[in-house]
Amino acid sequence: MHNLDAKSIALRKKIIDVMNVSRQGHIRSAFSCLEMVRAVYDIMKPNDKFILSKGHGCLAQYVVMNDKGLISDKDLFDFCKFGAKLGGHPFLEIGTGSLGHGLSIGIGYALADRTRKVYVLLGDGECDEGSVWEAALCGSKHNLSNLTVLIDYNEQQSYGTTHEVCELEPLRDKWKVFGWVACEANGHNIEDIESWLQTTRRNKPEVYICHTIKGKGIKLTEEDLRWHHKTDITDEQIKSLHEGLNAENLL
Amino acid sequence: MRKTCFNMIYELAKKDKRIVYIGSDVGSGTLQQMKEEMPDQFYMEGIQEQNIIGMATGLALSGKIVYVNTIATFLTRRCFEQVLLDVGRHNAKVRLLANGGGLVYSALGHTHVAPDDIALMRTIPNMTIVCPCDADEMKRLMPQTVDYPGPMYIRFGGDAEVVDMIDHKIGEGVIKQWGTQAIIITTGTMLQVVMGIPDVTIVYLPRIKPLNPQIPIWASLHPKVVTVEEHYINGGLGTAVLELLNEHGINKPVKRIGIPEGYCDLYGTREEQLKYYGITTEAIERAILSG
Numbered sequence: 364m365h366n367l368d369a370k371s372i373a374l375r376k377k378i379i380d381v382m383n384v385s386r387q388g389h390i391r392s393a394f395s396c397l398e399m400v401r402a403v404y405d406i407m408k409p410n411d412k413f414i415l416s417k418g419h420g421c422l423a424q425y426v427v428m429n430d431k432g433l434i435s436d437k438d439l440f441d442f443c444k445f446g447a448k449l450g451g452h453p454f455l456e457i458g459t460g461s462l463g464h465g466l467s468i469g470i471g472y473a474l475a476d477r478t479r480k481v482y483v484l485l486g487d488g489e490c491d492e493g494s495v496w497e498a499a500l501c502g503s504k505h506n507l508s509n510l511t512v513l514i515d516y517n518e519q520q521s522y523g524t525t526h527e528v529c530e531l532e533p534l535r536d537k538w539k540v541f542g543w544v545a546c547e548a549n550g551h552n553i554e555d556i557e558s559w560l561q562t563t564r565r566n567k568p569e570v571y572i573c574h575t576i577k578g579k580g581i582k583l584t585e586e587d588l589r590w591h592h593k594t595d596i597t598d599e600q601i602k603s604l605h606e607g608l609n610a611e612n613l614l
Numbered sequence: 615m616r617k618t619c620f621n622m623i624y625e626l627a628k629k630d631k632r633i634v635y636i637g638s639d640v641g642s643g644t645l646q647q648m649k650e651e652m653p654d655q656f657y658m659e660g661i662q663e664q665n666i667i668g669m670a671t672g673l674a675l676s677g678k679i680v681y682v683n684t685i686a687t688f689l690t691r692r693c694f695e696q697v698l699l700d701v702g703r704h705n706a707k708v709r710l711l712a713n714g715g716g717l718v719y720s721a722l723g724h725t726h727v728a729p730d731d732i733a734l735m736r737t738i739p740n741m742t743i744v745c746p747c748d749a750d751e752m753k754r755l756m757p758q759t760v761d762y763p764g765p766m767y768i769r770f771g772g773d774a775e776v777v778d779m780i781d782h783k784i785g786e787g788v789i790k791q792w793g794t795q796a797i798i799i800t801t802g803t804m805l806q807v808v809m810g811i812p813d814v815t816i817v818y819l820p821r822i823k824p825l826n827p828q829i830p831i832w833a834s835l836h837p838k839v840v841t842v843e844e845h846y847i848n849g850g851l852g853t854a855v856l857e858l859l860n861e862h863g864i865n866k867p868v869k870r871i872g873i874p875e876g877y878c879d880l881y882g883t884r885e886e887q888l889k890y891y892g893i894t895t896e897a898i899e900r901a902i903l904s905g
Contacts, residue, residue, distance in 0.1 A: 457675075458703050461695060467665045468700060471672015474657075494696075497665035504660075 366551060367580055370430075371398060372608055375580055377426045377439075379604045385443045387594040388451065390604075391578035391585075393422035395550075396484060396515040399573055400427045402556035403482045403513070410479045412472045416465025417486030417515060418452035419592070425449055451592075463492030466512065470502055473510040473568075482560075484513045488520030491529045496541070502568040503542025510568040511560060512543075515550060517577035521591050538570045550575035581607030582614055616713060616770050618749040622756035623681055624648045627655050630760065634673055638666050638684035640713075663688050667696035667708070674706035679760055685719070686712035686728035686769065694734060701765045702738040708765050710735075715745065715769035715802065716844030717873075717884045724879040729872075733849025735767045736823050743823040744784060745769040745802030748776045751820065758784050771803030771844065772884055779818075787826040790816040796902050797836040799829065801851050804842045804893070811899055814840075825854050830862035839868045840902055844893065847872040869901055 367375075374397060382388045396415075400423045403413050415424045425442065428434040434449070441447040452460025459465050469483040489495060502510055516534065518525045525531050538545040544564050548555050550573025559571060578584030583603055606612060627633040627648060636657045637644055649656040659666050663684065670680040682689070689712050690697070701708045712731060719726035735743050742764060746752045759766055762784060782788055790805070793813040800808050805818045817832055819825070833839050839859070841852035852870030859866065873891050880887060888894060892901070 454703070458699065461699055463664070464668055464696065464700055467668025467696070468672040468675075470665070471669040471674070472676055473672075474669070475673045475676030475678055494662075494664040494668070497660070497662035498668070501659060501662065501665050501669065 367613065368553070371401070371551075371553070372580070372613070374401070374423075374426045374430060376605065376608055377429070378422045379601060379608070381422065381426070381439060381442050382596060382604075383601045384440050386596045387443060387592070388422050389419040389592050390422065391590050392417065392420040392486070392515075394579045394581070394584055395517045395575045395577045396420045397423040397427070397579070398551045398553045399484060399513050399515060399556060399575075400424050402553050402560060403484070404428070404431055405553075406557055406560055407482070408480070410476065412456075412469065412479060412481045414457050414459065414465040414469050414472075414481070414483045415453060416459055416469075416483050417462065417489050418459035420484070420486070420515065421449070421451070421453040424453060424455070462486065462489040463494035466495055466498035466502070469510060470498055470505070470507065473502075473507045474505060477509050479509060481510045482513065483510070484515060487514060487516045487518060487525050487531060487534075488528070490514065490531055490534070499538065499541040499543065506566050507568045508564070508566050512568070512570040513556075514570060514572045515575050516572050517575040519577045519588070523588070535572055538572075543567060544569040545572065546570075547572045547574065549573070551579055580614060582612070583607055585614060615746065615749050615752050615773060618752045619711060619756060619768075619770070620645050622753060626757065626760060627652055630679070631655065632677060632679045633760065634678045634680045636666055636670055636680060636682045638663055638682075638688070640683055644683075663693040664696050667693045668700050670708045671696075671700040671704055671706045674701075674708050675704060679707050679709070681709045681711055683711040684713065685726060686715050686731045687726055690728070690731045690734045697735075698738050702740050705740050705764045709759055710765070710767045712767060712769045715771055717878060717887045718770075718772045720878065720884045720887045721881055723881060724877040727878040729844075729846045729878055730849065731767075731769065732822055732843075732845050732851065733853075736849065736854065738765075740764045741823060742766045742784070742821065743769070744821050745771065746820055747771070747803050747805040747818065748774050750776050751779065754781055755784065755820070769802060774803040774806050777805055777809065782820070785821040785824070785826065787828065788818045789832070790818050794836070796838045796840050797833055798840045798842055798898070799851065799855055800842040802844065804844055807888075807893065807895055808842055808898060811895060811902070814902065819851070822851050822854060825858055829855060829858055830864050833859055833866055834864055837866070838902070839866050840871060840898070841868065842871045842893065842898060844888070845872050847874055871898055871901060
């Protein structure tokens with residue numbers, strides 16, 4: 364059962380439309396974290412902050428912001444063009460792209476104003492970075508209950524699975540012993556994520572390990588690792604991607 | 615110099631809630647009074663430079679003025695990417711307080727000696743680099759750092775004799791003496807080393823980046839240019855001066871005095887290493903005479 368709602372399917376189609384122009388992008392990563400990004404933008408208040416620390420998933424953020432009226436169609440479809448506002452890694456309020464930076468910046472945001480909520484979305488492969496664990500120590504030291512990390516745990520990184528490349532398990536226990544409230548859930552179930560993000564818990568930072576499927580929704584992007592960062596996409600492939608999102612083909 | 619800097623942070627922070635201090639497990643008791651009186655403005659974090667620089671960026675982007683303090687080597691090399699992509703790219707008001715610039719920690723070996731910090735920081739767009747020469751200058755400098763635009767790298771030299779100097783703003787070079795044989799351009803605590811060399815013009819530059827645009831004019835008035843720095847010959851003040859002169863079509867002989875390429879692994883005192891590398895008053899005088 365694909366369990367994607369109409370909005371999630373429409374946003375995926377928009378990502379394909381953007382890639383039809385740019386002919387490149389980290390589509391699998393964007394499809395993996397799309398519901399997590401949607402959930403955060405649905406509940407964010409004006410003073411809250413969101414950092415997409417896994418910057419390569421930015422197409423998800425771009426289409427969600429476009430849907431909320433925060434990014435124009437022109438800027439969205441100029442993706443990766445020379446001089447464009449939006450490229451293969453984002454520079455919105457915060458620029459990310461090199462992994463392992465976002466959580467520390469989020470800590471600064473959370474310390475500066477404890478009345479705001481700060482959401483940081485990490486990739487699972489990103490958790491290989493030592494700086495993530497420096498920040499994990501720091502976040503719990505300061506009891507940052509206004510800081511929430513969402514981990515896009517699709518268990519795949521560029522070369523292969525996280526289990527082959529650099530084992531993260533037991534991931535939830537690791538965050539727990541670092542002093543965080545740690546939960547796990549289906550990262551494509553938007554209602555669950557939103558409900559969890561709005562639940563008040565203890566005086567600790569929180570991490571939500573979201574089990575996701577890289578390339579979620581389309582057979583081609585779910586199963587073919589070469590689509591991690593795809594360039595020189597053909598018309599035929601664009602057509603296949605769109606067909607993959609037709610109701611009868613959805614995974 | 616360092617103590618004066620901390621005293622100034624305390625005084626400035628009392629008047630300005632935006633001012634925040636972050637230390638990276640530095641000396642016990644540092645800014646104890648600030649910690650007690652202004653706990654919301656004082657953070658002593660672990661040995662985690664990457665995290666601290668990111669954290670400083672988040673604080674600065676929330677309106678704080680953040681002073682980050684640790685040893686120069688760790689503040690530049692260890693977290694270079696965070697300084698470049700977080701602090702630099704976001705033009706964040708983070709002030710990097712670099713302890714032990716140059717050869718101050720000679721006895722601790724090559725891991726703690728910073729002959730390359732200016733070269734590294736020069737590559738970061740938006741970064742202002744300042745090297746005060748003594749405690750008095752640090753005292754005059756610090757209030758100016760609060761609202762100075764963008765990020766700053768503030769290099770602490772070793773304790774040095776106070777030089778009598780008129781007040782100046784960040785970036786203004788000071789001509790300390792006039793002479794005819796050569797123009798010596800220097801920064802930080804090297805000023806004390808070159809002071810008194812006869813018949814040379816001495817230009818003291820507390821700010822290395824951006825470089826004072828008057829340098830080509832001053833240089834054009836002298837037969838030769840000598841740069842003196844407690845830093846690698848390549849990449850620091852001397853290189854910056856060469857580049858600027860070249861851009862202005864000034865082809866004077868430029869003698870760069872500093873540390874040659876290599877690891878500074880001789881231990882000993884700072885003075886012994888300076889002597890070994892020929893960065894003493896006598897050696898500089900000889901270098902000027904030999905052309």
